[in-house]
Structure formats: structure tokens, C-alpha cells
Amino acid sequence: MKLWTWTFVVLLIYVSVSVIRFDDFGSGQQMELIPGTAGEEEEEQMGRMKVFVYELPSNFNEDIVQRDPRCLTHMFAAEIYFHRFLLTSQVRTLNPEEADWFYTPVYTTCDLTTEGLPMSYRSPRMIRSAIQLISSNLPYWNKTEGSDHFFLVPHDFAACFHYDEDEAIQRGIHSLLQRATLVQTFGQRNHVCMKEGSIIIPPYVPPNRLQSHLVPQNTPRSIFVYFRGLFYENKNDPQRGHYARGARASLWENFKNNHLFDISPERPITYYEDLQRAVFCLCPLGWAPWSPRLAESLIFGCIPVIIADEIVLPFSDTIPWKEIGIFVAEEDIPKLDTILTSIPPKVIVQKQRLLDNPTIKNTMLFSEIPRPGDAFHQILNGLLRKLPHDKKIYLNPGEKVLDWNAGPEGDKIPWE
Numbered sequence: 001m002k003l004w005t006w007t008f009v010v011l012l013i014y015v016s017v018s019v020i021r022f023d024d025f026g027s028g029q030q031m032e033l034i035p036g037t038a039g040e041e042e043e044e045q046m047g048r049m050k051v052f053v054y055e056l057p058s059n060f061n062e063d064i065v066q067r068d069p070r071c072l073t074h075m076f077a078a079e080i081y082f083h084r085f086l087l088t089s090q091v092r093t094l095n096p097e098e099a100d101w102f103y104t105p106v107y108t109t110c111d112l113t114t115e116g117l118p119m120s121y122r123s124p125r126m127i128r129s130a131i132q133l134i135s136s137n138l139p140y141w142n143k144t145e146g147s148d149h150f151f152l153v154p155h156d157f158a159a160c161f162h163y164d165e166d167e168a169i170q171r172g173i174h175s176l177l178q179r180a181t182l183v184q185t186f187g188q189r190n191h192v193c194m195k196e197g198s199i200i201i202p203p204y205v206p207p208n209r210l211q212s213h214l215v216p217q218n219t220p221r222s223i224f225v226y227f228r229g230l231f232y233e234n235k236n237d238p239q240r241g242h243y244a245r246g247a248r249a250s251l252w253e254n255f256k257n258n259h260l261f262d263i264s265p266e267r268p269i270t271y272y273e274d275l276q277r278a279v280f281c282l283c284p285l286g287w288a289p290w291s292p293r294l295a296e297s298l299i300f301g302c303i304p305v306i307i308a309d310e311i312v313l314p315f316s317d318t319i320p321w322k323e324i325g326i327f328v329a330e331e332d333i334p335k336l337d338t339i340l341t342s343i344p345p346k347v348i349v350q351k352q353r354l355l356d357n358p359t360i361k362n363t364m365l366f367s368e369i370p371r372p373g374d375a376f377h378q379i380l381n382g383l384l385r386k387l388p389h390d391k392k393i394y395l396n397p398g399e400k401v402l403d404w405n406a407g408p409e410g411d412k413i414p415w416e
Ligand SMILES: *[C@@H]1O[C@H](CO)[C@@H](O)[C@H](O)[C@H]1NC(C)=O
Pocket: 135, 136, 137, 138, 139, 142, 400
């Protein structure tokens, strides 16, 4: 303990010199490149990539937002902002003949309960109706049955469209999305809801909200471990143990009285400020392996402690997650104090330096004014890297692969 106290003092000195340069991230200045991100060559190719945006009736998108504007700040809002981004992006083409990719703007997760929780019961219906429309009005869907189409499906278990993992697994990926590229928040290896080639994105965090909670530069990181969120989910997991596979319960039971751990189910109004005062931010799984904490930690320079076995992280071909974060196996939660206190200060400082890089923060942001390197552009990079399409995706005239009749009858009711 003595040794630890000493280390902590050293750390405080170290970390107080590393500051968040948040102002960098609204300035649109030239970003330095991090390994694996788009280089100039890729930027140039990106200019040549073409995306065709289908026009759908507004009951598939804008009407839903108008009915419930909370969708605009929700963690699933990427589906809305990416659509808006594309409409004015240089990659958009109005000529489908020259398109590399086709995008269908359908907001499947903007269906919130009065408490603001997203439901996905009606998403399969929306998807089916939308595909019905695009495939009957234009010839492009039928040519590949979706292989050159991408969809944003930011819900917990993506195109499985259910928040409960067992139910999601049982449903599987929507039958009509089997060949499409999915752009999703959910990422877990060897999982039914994770298709090979999916593009994993961060959850949406409102950039202006973050900006309004900045603490002064040089604020020391005096909190060792920080976490705010549910430990138990009494409503949907009354018997306990199902939610977060018991990981969050274990966190609470093991460390609720440990003074190094600032953890609580209560989220204070200083939540974002606290993230900027913490050395480690816990990012345990919830219903899904990911949560907005992943993005928030990176943006606020707090080292993410990722506790979610088999997680596939957003933009992992661009962001050096291994170097930035700490990975702890779910079964090792009881040892978390020892694990974190034995990390050498030198390593902590290295991680903080990386986190300090505005280029990395930028990747997590669906910025209000889009700029190179942000989350929108990372999605484009992901799409670009999948080109050119394999010739095998093109079907013979009249050839059908997908099953239009799969799924419950309720899913087949037309969307209106
Ligand atoms: C695409 O195929 C379906 C049959 O699965 C057909 O009903 C539809 O008319 C076709 N679309 C076009 C544009 O030819």
C-alpha cells in the first residue's frame, strides 16, 4: 500500500502535465496521421468512391426523429447523423450506375420508450419494407441482393434487433441483411450477430455536450478508478446474473468499499468532468459488450479498462486499442485492484500520451462539422477498404439467394 501511495503521487505529477487539448478537436486543423489511418493516398481514393443514397419516404427516417427528438442525442444516433453527412458528402453520387455502394436511410433504433430506452421490436419490419421498396423501384438490389449495399444498425446486438442476448441470438441477423455490409456498434468475435466484414463504429456521444463540460487544462487526475452505471438490472434481470454476465455485479461486490474505486450506480452532473479527473475508466460490458464509456474515455483521456471478453472494438484497424487501453478478462474482475495498481507509471504515462493525441479523439466523434479522420470518415475508410467488390457478388438474372419468408408474420406487415 505504501508503495502504491508513492506511485500515485508520482502519477499525479505526471498526468497533470498531460492535458486534454480539446480545442484542437473543433478547429478542423490538419490532423497528424496515426498508423493505419487513411493516408493521403487513401484520402484521394476516397474522393473517387461513390455512394448512392436511396430516397425513402420520410416515415422511414425524418418523421421518426420529429416525433421523438431524443433520438438526436441518443447513443444510437449515428444512423441519423451518418445519413445527413452522406447527403452533402463528396462521395455521394446521384447516378446509381456509377455507385460503389448503396445506402438505405432507415432509422431502426429511433423507437424509444417513455423512459428513453430504444426498442427494436419494429426494426425487422422497417428493414423488410425498406428493402421491398428499393428492390422494386430500382434494379440494383436484385443484382447482388445487397452485397454492395450497407446499412447502419447501431442497436445493442445490431441486425439481430433485440437487447437481450439470448433473444438476439435466436433471431439471428435479419434474413434480408445476410449479404449486406453492416455498420454497427456491436462487436464480438464468434457471435451470431457479428457477420464477417462488418464495420464496427463507436456509439454516438453528442459533441457539443462534451465540449460544455471541459475542465481547465492541468487538472490533476486524482481519481484512480472511475465508473458510473448499473451494476444490477433489476427490471429486465430480476433473478440477477444474466445482465453483463454478472461482471458488473462482481465489480460492485468486490470493490464497493475499496477507496481506490470511485464507483456508484448514481450518475452525477459532474460525470464528464469526473472522467477528466480519472486515471482509469472502467468499460465493462452491459447487455452488449460496448457502451458509450468507450468513446467517452478516449475523448476525455481516461485510460479505458475494457472488461468484455471477445469484444471487437470500433475502427480497430485504425485505433491502437492494445496500446491505449487495459484489457481485463471478465473472470479476473476480483483481481482488478491488483491488476491496476501493478501497472508501472511509465506505462500509464505512455497510454495517456497516446490518448492526448487529438487524432485519436477525433475518430470517436460524429462531429457537427465533419472533418477528415472523424467517425464519419472512418466509416468511409472502412467501406473503401472493402473495394473493389468481388465479381462473385453479382447474381445471374433472376437468381435469388435470400429468404424473404423467414421470420415471424408480424415482421412482414408493411411499414407505414
Ligand atoms: C426484383 O426482384 C423481385 C422478385 O424477387 C421483383 O418482384 C422485382 O420487381 C425486381 N425488381 C426489379 C426492379 O426488377
